[in-house]
Amino acid sequence: MLIRGESGVGKTRLALEVTRLAAQRGLLVLTGQCVGLGVGEAAEPGPSTAPLHPLRPLLLTVADLARAGGEAEAQRLLGARGAVLAAYEPALGGLPGLGEPTAPPELPPDAARARVIDSVRQTLFALAASTPLVLLLDDLQWMDELSLSVLETLAEEPLARPPVLVVGTYRSEETPPVLETLARAPGVTVIPLGRLDGASVGSMVSGMLALRAPPVGVLDVLVRQSDGNPFFVAEYLRAAISEGMLTRDPRGRWHFDERGTAPDSLAALPLPRTLAELIDRRLSRLDGTGHALVAWGSVLGREFDAELLLADTGHSEGALLGAMEALRVRNILEEAGAGRLRFGHDKLRETAYERIPVARRRALHQRAGELLEARHGEAADLLPVLAHHFARGEVHDKASHYFVQAARRARAAYANGEAIAFYGSALTEGQALLASGDDPGRHDALGALQEELGDVLALAGRQAEARAAYQQALTRASGASLGRARLLRKEGKTWETHHQHDEALASYAAAERALEASQEGRAEGWWHEWLQLQVDRVSVHYFAARQEEMEDLVRRVQPVVEQRGAPVQRASFFQALVQKNLRAERYRTSSETVEHARASLRAREEVGEPGAVASARFALGAVLLWHDAFGEALDVLTEALRAVERRGDLPIQARCLTYLAMLHRRRRKLEPTRQWSNQGLEVATAARMADYAGAAQANLAWVALRRGDLGHAERQGLAALDAWKPLPLVYPFQWTALLPLACIEQRRGRHAEAVARLHAALDPKQQRLPDALGACFARCVKTLEHGPTAHLGDLLQRALTEAEREGFL
Structure with missing residues (x-):
C-alpha cells in the first residue's frame, strides 16, 4: 500500500x-526510514545511507x-x-548455529544482485510465517x-504468500520514475492523499486543541x-x-481571545501567506544560539548525532544545551x-537550510565533512555523506575521492543505480579539479572513471549511456594502445x-x-x-545467424x-563452438557439440572459479x-543445481x-515434472526470467x-506463449x-x-523435432493447406500419437 501526497499533507501520520x-491487533510492526542527501540546491543523486538501510529494522529484528x-x-x-x-x-x-558469516560464493553481478534481493524476500517471508507483519x-x-x-x-x-503488508509513503512532487512503475504493479494499492476540506480542518483543530468545535470565523x-494542508x-x-x-486558561484549556473569534481580526493579522513564510516566521523567533544550532543541524541532515550538533559552533556549552532544549520544546x-x-x-x-548565506553554507558543509572524517575515518556507510x-x-x-569510493562500494553491493549516480558526481568533481589545474594526473584518472561508469551502465542494461561513457574514455586514451582496443571492444558489446x-x-x-597498431x-x-575480441x-555471428562467417572465424581462431x-579463453571459445553448433543443429545436438561442451567444462574446472564451473556444467x-x-x-543437471543452490545463483x-522438468517430461514422469516445474516457476519469477517462467508454465500445461x-x-499453455511473445529473441522450445494446446484443440x-499449433512447432527458429515426428506434422500442414481434408482428423491423431511415443506429448 503506497500513500502519495505533497509534503505536509499528513502521509506519515496516516501511515502511523x-x-x-x-x-x-497483534501484528508485528516494523518501521524503516529513507533518507535523502541534499536539500535546497540541486541535491546529489542517491540516498545518504547504505544499500538496504530502510530494511535494517527488519534484519535487526530477525x-x-x-x-x-x-x-x-x-x-x-x-x-x-x-x-x-x-x-x-x-x-x-x-x-546461534550459523557462526561468523563467510563471504558468499562469487557470482556474476546480475546473479549476485538477484541473490541479495531473493535473500531479503525469503527472510521477510520466514519472519511473517510465524507472525503477520506490517512494514x-x-x-x-x-x-x-x-x-x-x-x-x-x-x-x-x-496472495498465497505469508501475510506481509508493506506501507510506504512518498512525496507526489518528488516521485521518481521507478516509483511510478511500482505504483502501477498489480499487487499495489495507491492512496492519493489530498488536502483537507473544511470539515476535516475543523476536526483537526478540535483534536489538537481539545475543543468541541472551533469558532466558525477561525475555521473559515x-x-x-x-488551503487544506495539515502542516500549514x-x-x-x-x-x-x-x-x-x-x-490556555488555568485549567489548561485552549481559548481564542476576542480578536481570534472575529474572522476579520484573524485574517487581518500580519501572518505569512505561504508555508515557507510561516516556518521562516517561527524560526525568526529563535535567539542567536538557536539560529546557529538550527542552521548547523540543517547542514548535517534530517537526522544526526546530538554530540555533533554541539560541536564547533562558537558558543558555550551551557548556551548550546539551553538552545537545544528550547528547540525540542518548540x-x-x-x-x-x-x-x-x-x-x-x-x-x-x-x-532553515535556505536561510543560510551561500558562503556560510559552503563553510559549514566543509566543516561537517572534516568533523565526520576525523570522527569516523572512511567508514563505509558514511562515504556518500562525506x-x-x-x-x-x-x-x-576530497569530494571526488569519496564519490569514487561510494560508487565502488555501491557497485560491490549490487546497487547499480547509486553507483552510476556517484560515478557521475565523481566525474563532475574531477572536471572541477582539472579546470583548476590542481591535479596534473587527473586527465588519465577521469578516463579510468569513465570506463568504470561505462561498465556499470552496461551491467544495468543502459547500453546507449554505457557506449557514451566508453566514447568519453576513448577521448582520453592514446591513439594505439591496449586500453583503446579494450574500450572499443566494450563499445562493441553495448551494440551486441x-x-x-x-x-x-x-x-x-x-x-x-588499434591492437594491430x-x-x-x-x-x-x-x-x-x-x-x-575474437x-x-x-557471439555476434551466432546471434545474427551468420553461419558461414562464424565457421570461417572459428577456423582462423x-x-x-x-x-x-x-x-x-579456451572455455569461452569452446562455449562459442557449442553456440555455433546449436544454431546449425537447431538444438538437436550432435556428438561433436557434446564434446565441445565437455571441453568447455574441463577448461572452466582448470580455472577453478566455482560460478563459471556451475554454469559450464549446466x-x-x-x-x-x-x-x-x-x-x-x-546426473549433470542435478549436480549443477546443487552447486548453484549453495551459491544462490x-x-x-x-x-x-x-x-530437469523438460527431461522428466520427455521420460513421461508426471510428478517429478510437476515438482521441478513449480520450483522453476518460483525461481524464474523471482529472477524475472520471463522465458523460463513460460517454460515452467508450458510443462505444467x-x-x-x-x-x-x-x-x-x-x-497454462496460453500463459506460456504470452510470456514468450514480447521477448527480443525467439524462445526455441515452444x-x-x-503440443499440449494442439492436443486440446484436437480433442475439441x-x-x-x-x-496451426503443429505448424508453429515446425518454425525454423524452433528446436528441430525428430525426423519422423516432423514429417507427421508436415503432412498435417500440407493436407490442411492443399486437401483433401477428409482424413485430416486421422492424420492429426497419428501425429499426436507419434509425439507421445517420442516423449514430446
Missing part, C-alpha cells in the same frame, strides 16, 4: 495510524529473534541467507535502488489560509499562540533514539547486447586495428585482448586459442538433454530446474493435460506449450486450430 491499529530462539530459529529465519545479508547488517553475524517505509522517494527492487519483487508475489480563515494548519495555530490570540527538533536528533518535519530543515559535504563545501579533491550486429562488428574491427608489443596481455565476434589461450547438461542422453543429463538455478484437466492445461474437434 495504520501501524498503530495493526499493533493493537537477528534478535534468532539469538533469542537459538539455532533452530536462526536456521528457520536465515540459514545460508545470513552470509549474504551480513554484508548489509553486521548484527546477522555470529548467530512501514517512510519517504520512498529517497529509497535506495536495491531496496526498491525488493519492493518490486514483493509487488509481484501471489484557517481553511482559506492553509498546525503552523497557523502556532503563529496564533505566539501572537497571543490562542491561550518541536523543531525531536529525539530519534540512540543519542540522535531529527527535525520535526522536513519543511523545517529545508527552510562526498556530499565536501562537494557542497567545494573541496573537490541489443543485437545491433553490424555496429558491433564495426566496433570490433576498430578494436582490432599498438606499440606495446604482442605480450600476454595483447594476445589476451585479441582472443577475447570470442566476442563469434582455433589454432591460436589452442596455442596461446588461457583456460578461461550447459553440458542441457546439451546432453538435447542429445537425448537422458541418464547422464540427469538464481538465473542458473532457474535454467537447471527448467531443463503438459502435467494438467495428462491428468485430464483440459481447462487448466489450456490456461513445442512444450504448442478443432482440427484446423490444432494443425
Whole structure:
C-alpha cells in the first residue's frame, strides 16, 4: 500500500495510524526510514545511507529473534541467507548455529544482485510465517535502488504468500520514475492523499486543541489560509499562540481571545501567506544560539548525532544545551533514539537550510565533512555523506575521492543505480579539479572513471549511456594502445547486447586495428585482448545467424586459442563452438557439440572459479538433454543445481530446474515434472526470467493435460506463449506449450486450430523435432493447406500419437 501526497499533507501520520491499529491487533510492526542527501540546491543523486538501510529494522529484528530462539530459529529465519545479508547488517553475524558469516560464493553481478534481493524476500517471508507483519517505509522517494527492487519483487508475489503488508509513503512532487512503475504493479494499492476540506480542518483543530468545535470565523480563515494542508494548519495555530490570540486558561484549556473569534481580526493579522513564510516566521523567533544550532543541524541532515550538533559552533556549552532544549520544546527538533536528533518535519530543515548565506553554507558543509572524517575515518556507510559535504563545501579533491569510493562500494553491493549516480558526481568533481589545474594526473584518472561508469551502465542494461561513457574514455586514451582496443571492444558489446550486429562488428574491427597498431608489443596481455575480441565476434555471428562467417572465424581462431589461450579463453571459445553448433543443429545436438561442451567444462574446472564451473556444467547438461542422453543429463543437471543452490545463483538455478522438468517430461514422469516445474516457476519469477517462467508454465500445461484437466492445461499453455511473445529473441522450445494446446484443440474437434499449433512447432527458429515426428506434422500442414481434408482428423491423431511415443506429448 503506497500513500502519495505533497509534503505536509499528513502521509506519515496516516501511515502511523495504520501501524498503530495493526499493533493493537497483534501484528508485528516494523518501521524503516529513507533518507535523502541534499536539500535546497540541486541535491546529489542517491540516498545518504547504505544499500538496504530502510530494511535494517527488519534484519535487526530477525537477528534478535534468532539469538533469542537459538539455532533452530536462526536456521528457520536465515540459514545460508545470513552470509549474504551480513554484508548489509553486521548484527546477522555470529548467530546461534550459523557462526561468523563467510563471504558468499562469487557470482556474476546480475546473479549476485538477484541473490541479495531473493535473500531479503525469503527472510521477510520466514519472519511473517510465524507472525503477520506490517512494514512501514517512510519517504520512498529517497529509497535506495536495491531496496526498491525488493519492493518490486514483493509487488509481484501471489496472495498465497505469508501475510506481509508493506506501507510506504512518498512525496507526489518528488516521485521518481521507478516509483511510478511500482505504483502501477498489480499487487499495489495507491492512496492519493489530498488536502483537507473544511470539515476535516475543523476536526483537526478540535483534536489538537481539545475543543468541541472551533469558532466558525477561525475555521473559515484557517481553511482559506492553509488551503487544506495539515502542516500549514498546525503552523497557523502556532503563529496564533505566539501572537497571543490562542491561550490556555488555568485549567489548561485552549481559548481564542476576542480578536481570534472575529474572522476579520484573524485574517487581518500580519501572518505569512505561504508555508515557507510561516516556518521562516517561527524560526525568526529563535535567539542567536538557536539560529546557529538550527542552521548547523540543517547542514548535517534530517537526522544526526546530538554530540555533533554541539560541536564547533562558537558558543558555550551551557548556551548550546539551553538552545537545544528550547528547540525540542518548540518541536523543531525531536529525539530519534540512540543519542540522535531529527527535525520535526522536513519543511523545517529545508527552510532553515535556505536561510543560510551561500558562503556560510559552503563553510559549514566543509566543516561537517572534516568533523565526520576525523570522527569516523572512511567508514563505509558514511562515504556518500562525506562526498556530499565536501562537494557542497567545494573541496573537490576530497569530494571526488569519496564519490569514487561510494560508487565502488555501491557497485560491490549490487546497487547499480547509486553507483552510476556517484560515478557521475565523481566525474563532475574531477572536471572541477582539472579546470583548476590542481591535479596534473587527473586527465588519465577521469578516463579510468569513465570506463568504470561505462561498465556499470552496461551491467544495468543502459547500453546507449554505457557506449557514451566508453566514447568519453576513448577521448582520453592514446591513439594505439591496449586500453583503446579494450574500450572499443566494450563499445562493441553495448551494440551486441541489443543485437545491433553490424555496429558491433564495426566496433570490433576498430578494436582490432588499434591492437594491430599498438606499440606495446604482442605480450600476454595483447594476445589476451585479441582472443577475447575474437570470442566476442563469434557471439555476434551466432546471434545474427551468420553461419558461414562464424565457421570461417572459428577456423582462423582455433589454432591460436589452442596455442596461446588461457583456460578461461579456451572455455569461452569452446562455449562459442557449442553456440555455433546449436544454431546449425537447431538444438538437436550432435556428438561433436557434446564434446565441445565437455571441453568447455574441463577448461572452466582448470580455472577453478566455482560460478563459471556451475554454469559450464549446466550447459553440458542441457546439451546432453538435447542429445537425448537422458541418464547422464540427469546426473549433470542435478549436480549443477546443487552447486548453484549453495551459491544462490538464481538465473542458473532457474535454467537447471527448467531443463530437469523438460527431461522428466520427455521420460513421461508426471510428478517429478510437476515438482521441478513449480520450483522453476518460483525461481524464474523471482529472477524475472520471463522465458523460463513460460517454460515452467508450458510443462505444467503438459502435467494438467495428462491428468485430464483440459481447462487448466489450456490456461497454462496460453500463459506460456504470452510470456514468450514480447521477448527480443525467439524462445526455441515452444513445442512444450504448442503440443499440449494442439492436443486440446484436437480433442475439441478443432482440427484446423490444432494443425496451426503443429505448424508453429515446425518454425525454423524452433528446436528441430525428430525426423519422423516432423514429417507427421508436415503432412498435417500440407493436407490442411492443399486437401483433401477428409482424413485430416486421422492424420492429426497419428501425429499426436507419434509425439507421445517420442516423449514430446
